[in-house]
Amino acid sequence: MKIDHATLKELYHGESETAVRFQSWLLAFDVLFLIFFMVSPFIERGARFLAIDLVIAALLALDLAVRAWAYGNFGRWIARPIVWADFAVLLSLVVPVYAANLGFLRILRAYSLINGKAFWRVIGGGRWADTHLAETVKAVANLAVFVFMMSALVHASFAARDPTINSFMESLYFTVTTLTTTGYGDIVLHGFWGRALSIIIMIGGVSLFFRLVQVTMRTGKVRHECSSCGLMRHEPDAVHCKACGERIRIAHEND
Numbered sequence: 001m002k003i004d005h006a007t008l009k010e011l012y013h014g015e016s017e018t019a020v021r022f023q024s025w026l027l028a029f030d031v032l033f034l035i036f037f038m039v040s041p042f043i044e045r046g047a048r049f050l051a052i053d054l055v056i057a058a059l060l061a062l063d064l065a066v067r068a069w070a071y072g073n074f075g076r077w078i079a080r081p082i083v084w085a086d087f088a089v090l091l092s093l094v095v096p097v098y099a100a101n102l103g104f105l106r107i108l109r110a111y112s113l114i115n116g117k118a119f120w121r122v123i124g125g126g127r128w129a130d131t132h133l134a135e136t137v138k139a140v141a142n143l144a145v146f147v148f149m150m151s152a153l154v155h156a157s158f159a160a161r162d163p164t165i166n167s168f169m170e171s172l173y174f175t176v177t178t179l180t181t182t183g184y185g186d187i188v189l190h191g192f193w194g195r196a197l198s199i200i201i202m203i204g205g206v207s208l209f210f211r212l213v214q215v216t217m218r219t220g221k222v223r224h225e226c227s228s229c230g231l232m233r234h235e236p237d238a239v240h241c242k243a244c245g246e247r248i249r250i251a252h253e254n255d
Contacts, residue, residue: 005072008069008070011023011070012066012070012071013071013118027113027118034113036056037106037107054093057090060089060090061090082112082115086108107145108145108149111141114137114142136215136216139211139212142211143211146205147179150197154174158171158189164188174187174189175205178202226244226246226248229241229244231244234248
């Protein structure tokens with residue numbers, strides 16, 4: 001098969017059987033990477049560990065380069081948040097001297113994975129994309145990624161100089177109590193950067209938590225394009241478009 005721009009675009013963004021199979025292999029790579037990230041704190045950081053890091057970095061860099069070419073518009077591609085998340089992951093892999101301090105960035109791969117369209121094409125054949133379920137899963141994943149990333153950042157930055165933080169569990173405990181504004185006071189990050197990080201955890205975490213509550217509690221909407229104004233999201237029982245008032249007919253399973 002000839003590999004050109006059109007072929008790569010179809011493989012990365014298409015919905016054909018071949019494209020979905022290719023995207024499934026990429027998804028498998030992401031899952032293996034995340035597993036390696038989760039077990040890496042328990043692996044001795046020797047030459048073998050460094051070699052695995054560099055191999056993953058090379059594969060991720062190649063994947064990013066091919067994705068940029070396949071997307072077609074580099075300006076729009078580079079402006080996407082999931083691309084910057086992947087660049088942060090790549091940064092944590094290519095500077096092994098600081099791997100212990102930048103390792104927390106690797107969890108961002110889970111963010112780019114869940115928020116990518118390919119994930120939803122592979123999982124469920126695309127029928128769950130742009131649904132209430134997808135929004136809920138994304139909100140849960142975003143909150144989990146934030147909590148884990150902040151916990152890892154707290155542990156990497158303060159465990160060596162704060163006697164109250166002796167394990168990752170204590171860093172996670174501090175992050176959750178700060179996020180929920182419980183504030184028991186048994187673990188406190190001192191200094192300017194400690195307070196700054198605590199503020200970021202509180203503001204960012206509370207925002208993501210309320211986003212999760214909002215998505216979970218609101219009524220799920222269905223995807224149906226209005227022929228008049230193009231609005232794509234409507235209430236399941238809607239008979240008129242809420243934006244322009246045009247009469248719509250949303251297909252249901254019992255139609």
